[in-house]
Amino acid sequence: MTTVESGVPADTGRSxxxxxxxxxxxxxxxxxxMTSELLPVGLLTPVGTAxxxxxxxxxxxxxVPGLVAAVSAPLVTVxxxxxxxxxxxxxxxxxxxxxxxxxxxxxSFTVVxxxxxLIGISVGGFWSIAGGIALRLVPAKHVARATAVIFGGVETxxxxxxxxxxxxxxxxSWRTAFGAVGILGLVSLACMLFLMPKxxxxxxxxxxxxxxxxxxxxxxxxxxxxxxxxxxxxFLAYTFVRPILQxxxxxxxxxxxxxxxxxxxxxxxxxxxxxxxxxxxxxTVMGISVVLTAGMVILAVVDTNxxxxxxxLVLWGLGYGAVPVTFQSWIMDAAPEAxxxxxxxxxxxxxxxIALGALFGGFAVDGIGATSVLWIGAALAFAALFxxxxxxxxxxxxxxxx
Numbered sequence: 001m002t003t004v005e006s007g008v009p010a011d012t013g014r015s016x017x018x019x020x021x022x023x024x025x026x027x028x029x030x031x032x033x034m035t036s037e038l039l040p041v042g043l044l045t046p047v048g049t050a051x052x053x054x055x056x057x058x059x060x061x062x063x064v065p066g067l068v069a070a071v072s073a074p075l076v077t078v079x080x081x082x083x084x085x086x087x088x089x090x091x092x093x094x095x096x097x098x099x100x101x102x103x104x105x106x107x108s109f110t111v112v113x114x115x116x117x118l119i120g121i122s123v124g125g126f127w128s129i130a131g132g133i134a135l136r137l138v139p140a141k142h143v144a145r146a147t148a149v150i151f152g153g154v155e156t157x158x159x160x161x162x163x164x165x166x167x168x169x170x171x172x173s174w175r176t177a178f179g180a181v182g183i184l185g186l187v188s189l190a191c192m193l194f195l196m197p198k199x200x201x202x203x204x205x206x207x208x209x210x211x212x213x214x215x216x217x218x219x220x221x222x223x224x225x226x227x228x229x230x231x232x233x234x235f236l237a238y239t240f241v242r243p244i245l246q247x248x249x250x251x252x253x254x255x256x257x258x259x260x261x262x263x264x265x266x267x268x269x270x271x272x273x274x275x276x277x278x279x280x281x282x283x284t285v286m287g288i289s290v291v292l293t294a295g296m297v298i299l300a301v302v303d304t305n306x307x308x309x310x311x312x313l314v315l316w317g318l319g320y321g322a323v324p325v326t327f328q329s330w331i332m333d334a335a336p337e338a339x340x341x342x343x344x345x346x347x348x349x350x351x352x353x354i355a356l357g358a359l360f361g362g363f364a365v366d367g368i369g370a371t372s373v374l375w376i377g378a379a380l381a382f383a384a385l386f387x388x389x390x391x392x393x394x395x396x397x398x399x400x401x402x
Contacts, residue, residue, distance in 0.1 A: 018197070019138035023146045025191035026130050026137075029093045030153035032185045033123045035161030036096055037065045037354070039181055040116075041239050042166025042259050043174040045246065050174065051109040055243050056366035058109075059358045061116050062239050066355025068120025069127070070348040074210060076125030077344070085129055085136070085199040090192050096122035097185030104179035120351075127154070127347050136199050155324045159266025159317065166242075167256035213341040219334025220342050225387050226285060227327055227349045228356075230292065233380030234320055235357030236364070237296050237373045241313075244370045248304045261310050262317035269321025276322075277329050284326050285388050291319030292381040300374035 040047065040061035048058035080088045099115040099122070106112045134146035169177035213220055237244075242255050250258070276284045295316030302308060328346065335342035361373045 022196040025195040027153040029188040034157030056362035059362035062358035065120030069124030070352035072124030073128040073347045092122040092126045100182030160263040163259035163263035170256035223330045231353035232357040233377040236361040237377030262313040265314040265317030266321030269318040273322030289384040296378035
């Protein structure tokens with residue numbers, strides 16, 4: 001995303017097939033990475049119990065990689081600007097796989113946090129480079145679709161990878177879940193080694209381009225503000241959804257199935273948003289704000305059983321599933337002439353928001369109580385409505401699909 005790539009392969013059937021195999025390898029890699037970053041969301045309680053830390057402290061497993069990824073997104077891309085992009089991606093995915101395997105065998109929480117730090121480096125660097133790699137892999141006419149597929153790895157990890165990891169953890173143990181993601185990362189490494197061509201580094205943008213696009217583009221600033229509010233609000237609450245549900249009397253063995261329900265709803269939300277944003281991007285963002293707010297408030301006030309919890313998580317999942325594709329579209333529409341720089345800022349903001357949500361959610365859970373994060377998260381998601389409403393005044397660099 002911060003690397004300007006060119007040199008699209010010739011538009012031939014052979015290069016197209018090979019290119020698409022490479023795209024799928026990158027997609028598997030980014031799915032593995034994002035699942036790894038968010039996996040602790042469904043495993044806070046068993047990890048905290050096994051390693052003798054509170055659930056709020058266990059939330060650092062989400063905070064640490066999020067903070068590191070926010071910084072590493074631009075740093076890794078610029079620092080590796082002269083290295084073959086395939087080599088960079090392979091090293092980053094290998095680092096993630098090794099770190100997850102280390103977590104699976106960890107005997108202390110300190111070891112887990114060190115592994116999570118390394119995962120943060122992998123996530124930020126990989127996502128930032130992979131976002132613009134489609135230009136180098138497929139014919140020009142397929143670039144938009146290939147980019148959407150790669151970003152689909154981020155979406156699928158958020159709404160399906162985490163629930164699946166939680167389900168594995170419930171059926172076996174949290175160590176098995178971490179080990180499974182580590183092995184998946186190594187499988188991704190092998191796929192990229194065998195399926196991706198050499199991708200020599202070309203022109204890289206400088207750090208100075210990042211503040212420039214932020215300062216001069218009102219649409220980008222609005223998109224970043226929306227990302228901070230919605231993603232921070234979501235992860236402030238969602239990171240602790242397991243203890244919230246268990247406090248309401250939901251059996252621990254049912255949590256994985258409920259999060260799978262959330263994931264399926266999220267995939268539906270992704271497709272629904274894909275259709276809606278072509279008609280009204282602004283109204284789609286407003287709808288996301290309303291749905292997320294409603295889901296968190298209802299979970300806070302209703303006495304849940306497994307059926308009502310499932311229904312609420314379907315609503316919440318529909319709202320969050322629509323977020324990545326909608327917000328990415330906002331950023332891309334806001335800065336069509338500076339997509340790499342703008343998207344790099346978006347990657348940093350997204351991961352920083354994950355970290356902030358988990359961090360302050362942990363403070364709230366330990367200091368006030370688990371249910372408090374639902375109210376705080378809902379307030380942040382609702383605040384996005386005012387940002388969207390006020391964005392009509394920013395007419396100079398506004399997304400093109402109001």
